[in-house]
Amino acid sequence: MRRILPHPLIALGLLLSWLVLAGSASPGAVLLGGAIALAGSWALASLAPPRLRLRRLAVLPGLLRDVLAEVVRSNVAVVRIILGRSVAGTRRPGFVHIPLDMRSPQGLAALACILTATPGTVWVEYDSTEGTMLLHVLDLIDEAEWVRIVKERWERRLMEIFE
Amino acid sequence: MTHAADLPVWAALVVALLLLLGAGLALVGSFGLLRLPGFYERVHAPTLGTTLGIGSVLAASMLFFSLLQTRFVLHEILIAVFMVVTTPVALMLLARAALYRDRVERSGAVPPPPGSR
Amino acid sequence: MSVALLAWAVLLAQLLLLAAMGCAVVRLLLGPRAQDRVLALDTLNVNAAMLLLVFGIRTGSSHYFEAALLITLLGFVAMVALAKFLMRGEVIE
Structure with a gap:
């Protein structure tokens, strides 16, 4: 799971902002947005930022x-x-x-x-x-x-x- | 402006006030850019426009289009989030670059680099 | 009623933003140093984005919104590159 989707929250945020920008939730928009979200989270993983731990x-x-x-x-x-x-x-x-x-x-x-x-x-x-x-x-x-x-x-x- | 005929009066009033507030803040910020002496003081001036200024213009735009198209318009939130994240980063980088230049040229009263204290 | 009110408010807001852009342009020309000019450029950019949003309300079209988004995006990239240039004299190391 971690290898396919290294930063699930970032990917979800990217997908949502793509859908908002496109102004629709049609299958095409979801597909394109999903591809962008995947690519974005992989790019972030290759930068290897320190792991974020949120408390409280x-x-x-x-x-x-x-x-x-x-x-x-x-x-x-x-x-x-x-x-x-x-x-x-x-x-x-x-x-x-x-x-x-x-x-x-x-x-x-x-x-x-x-x-x-x-x-x-x-x-x-x-x-x-x-x-x-x-x-x-x-x-x-x-x-x-x-x-x-x-x-x-x-x-x-x-x-x-x-x- | 005939497309705004369906807008209720209260909404028109709120949109108008938000627009004037935002534009006024942008003007005051840009005026401060002219009036304040010294670079490090001028850095503070445009923050007026980039926080509350563009915030109220975006709120006006959201209210206007949400009421006219009878659906909630979320586009403006993207710009708002983007501005909130990027303008501090850009200003910080610029302030650091200015500090670096002033230290190299030894001009003006800037604090010394951390290692030399 | 609401049309007249909005039309005046939009016109006034546009004039205020134009004056703001004028102030930024004067600072851009005066300088005195490169960092002052870059700061003025950033202010000009934000004011232009706000002006586009007001244009969007005036015409009732949401196409101006995309232009405003593009301006803020490009403005951020330009600011980072310029700050980097001021620091090192090179944009890409």
Whole structure:
């Protein structure tokens, strides 16, 4: 089974997105989509990514809700910064080094996507020997506060899911 | 716009508001690209358009076509998922490339590479 | 009622998006460095995809959607290649 279909979830996702894109579930579309899904999962298997183990998926809905709320909140914050009167006044942009305890590559990728997708923070670099990441923040008020936000709000829950 | 005649007024209102919100956010983001000084600050500006901006335009499009064709239109979710996955990756790569260039040229105040601390 | 409302909203949204693309083009021309231009190109790309989606609502045809999907796909590949080029000076190693 593993040899024919190395990544069943990825293959299913590819098939479903093909059917949505084609807008029909006719036999032809299913056949073509199935072929694409098989080819895609084989291609992924040849890249040999580290095996993904998901634990505690119950945390996921709350996490997604918080990500959405955070995106909306920081959108408003960044709009106020851009349209504000003094661009170089009290606001101080800067880099923060944040020590991370998470080592799972998928968890780190998820954290990077969350942080970069929220306006106002961009993940710049990760150093795997020391386990620290470099974050650029548009409105850096307190470095310790940002370390606390990242670790408490995102890293703890991502570790529950991925490690 | 005669094809929209069957659309109920509440739906037209919601679609209109979502469209204006999305376009407005894209404009503010692009304006920030002009106004903010320094590259690392400008990286943050387009994220407005790529998160909530395109999100609300996609929601407007989904609502519009779902109500008019009386079937649920799922196409837009594909773009949404795709944008959510790809734009952070692209921005991260660009920020890393900029950091690398600044370190090589030793220009501006960028943190030193990890090994040298 | 709903037709008039939507027609105005679509027109206004298109104008806003055009202004946004104008801002991105100005940044693209100003630079000052290559990474600023690449960032402006990405913004231009996303704004163009949004403009296509608004066109789709205006004409009531879903063909614009595919163009928007293609633009975002090609934009991502272009961004990755350009970032790689900025880092190494080579696209394919």
